Amino acid sequence: MYKIAGIDLGNDSIKLVLDGAQDALVIPNIVSTGYDRHILQEEDSPLKALDVVVYSPALSQNNKRWFVGTLATELEDSLELEETDNKALSDQSLIVALTALAYQGLVSQSYAGGGLSPMDEVEYVLGTGLPVRTFARFHEAFEKRLTGEHEVTFMSTPQLRGRRVKVRVTRTVCSIEGAAAVFNLATHDNLQVRDxxxxxxxxxxxxxxxxxxxxxxxxxxxxxxxxxxxxxxxxxxxxxxxxxxxxxxxxxxxxxxxxxxxxxxxxxxxxxxxxxxxxxxxxxxxxxxxxxxxxxxxxxxxxxxxxxxxxxxxxxxxxxxxxxxxxxxxxxxxxxxxxSESELQNVRGYLKVAKSRVTQASHAG
Known part of the structure; x- marks a missing residue:
């Protein structure tokens, strides 16, 4: 069964919200090259120590180890996006996004079945977005990069150590930042008009x-x-x-x-x-x-x-x-x-846009 999700590849953080979930997952959009960590005390939450190896057909460097989000914010050699970066083409944004999708997939199965299956699988239909200036030229390339099969392996991450996740994105729907937020403000979760x-x-x-x-x-x-x-x-x-x-x-x-x-x-x-x-x-x-x-x-x-x-x-x-x-x-x-919740308006809008497309497709089918 696929999950419908909205994902906002923000330049400062990646935000992810699942259909039916109240809370959004927010991960700082920061990475640094990973290595075997010297761990004196294990972190109390997987999100504090996202340590992953990522494979994706869209990445220029594959099967490389990365520290992602909070773990990378403390490090001198961490990478944050700069003004010259285009999030539609950015490897860094894709690494953080796939980590978020893999993590959310495991959490919504509540860490179950760890030792039994060699690989967990999660399937998504995604709603996402791009800025006004990049949308027209890059939305198709962006949708293509996210759609497909990717793989994330958690390394020293507490509670998830050694888990491999196949992240399958069957469809990506890209809208314009800001416009999605207005759609969110105007509609209820069931997509009926609210305002x-x-x-x-x-x-x-x-x-x-x-x-x-x-x-x-x-x-x-x-x-x-x-x-x-x-x-x-x-x-x-x-x-x-x-x-x-x-x-x-x-x-x-x-x-x-x-x-x-x-x-x-x-x-x-x-x-x-x-x-x-x-x-x-x-x-x-x-x-x-x-x-x-x-x-x-x-x-x-x-x-x-x-x-x-x-x-x-x-x-x-x-x-x-x-x-x-x-x-x-x-x-x-x-x-x-x-x-209120200003920074989550877009991602909630992306989720609703994806939901409305899925509904349209099922009616058409």
Whole structure:
């Protein structure tokens, strides 16, 4: 039996949600080359130590060992995506995505049958998405890369050590980031209309990611080709500047953006300086986030002027959660809408798009 899932290959994290499940699986989109670990005490959760060997026809390097997600965030040689990376073609994003699909497949079988079968198998129909600017040129290639048979072997991962998983993706449906989020906001889980204003209206979206900001315009649940737009600008540029400044001023270095993002989410701005007590980095964060918010608000204002039919603007994505207070301040009287669980709106939308395609296909068949 296949599972229907939505997967968002975000530049900062990969998010996965299964049909019928409430919680999303979130894994930082970070990898580093794996090796035999010297383990003093086993981690208390498999997600803290994703150590895998991955095979896929779409990868340029196969059967290589990788530390994925949280395990990689601590390492100096870890890799985070850069602005020049295209997630539709990125090996790194595919490695993290396949690890997530394999892990979720095992967890939903609740680790059962470990010693008996030489290989576990999970089958998926996937909904996913790409930014406005890459969608037209790359969505077919992206669907092709994900579809097919892949294999993930867990190495030193606690509770999953030695498990081999065949991940079979029978179909991939790719939509546009931001547009999927609007579909999620407009519909119930059974795909019935929940909010007619969104479903039938002309809605502007500003979806702030790590490396891109997408501004699709959605009319009656269809993408407006003329006014939809994307910028190669995300929150990562500002995070990198904060990391650099903190290092220059305080000599404290964050190994990865993910570590800084964790701090910002928890509003924990106090760092420990070696032998010199504590310092607050809030001033540096405020400075860069205010600049980011100013830029975002300008983009929205320009778009809204160009397309005055837009009834309301939703600001979503991981960047929206981090920048919300700064954006509201910069927006002044311009009314913008924010939603809870901002960074999960797209992935929940991708799941619904996949579900609606499966339903259509079964009716057609």
């Amino acid at each position: 007619d204003e969104i479903y039938s209206g002309c809605i502007g979206v500003c979806e702030i990611g790590a490396l891109t900001t997408d501004l699709p315009v959605i009319r009656r649940m269809g993408i407006d080709n003329h006014f939809s737009y994307g910028e190669q600008l995300g929150i990562a540029t500002y995070l990198d500047s904060i990391i650099r400044d903190v290092e220059d001023v305080y000599g404290y270095s964050f190994p990865t953006r993910a570590k800084l993002v964790q701090r910002v989410k928890n509003r924990d701005f106090v760092i420990q300086r070696i032998g010199e007590g504590q310092a607050s980095i809030q001033g540096i964060v405020d400075q860069y986030f205010s600049r980011a918010a100013q830029r975002i608000v300008e983009l929205i204002r320009k778009r809204w002027k160009k397309c005055p039919d837009i009834q309301c603007y939703y600001v979503i994505g991981g960047g929206a959660a981090a920048l919300k207070s700064y954006i509201l301040e910069a927006a002044g009287t311009m009314r913008l809408r924010f939603v």
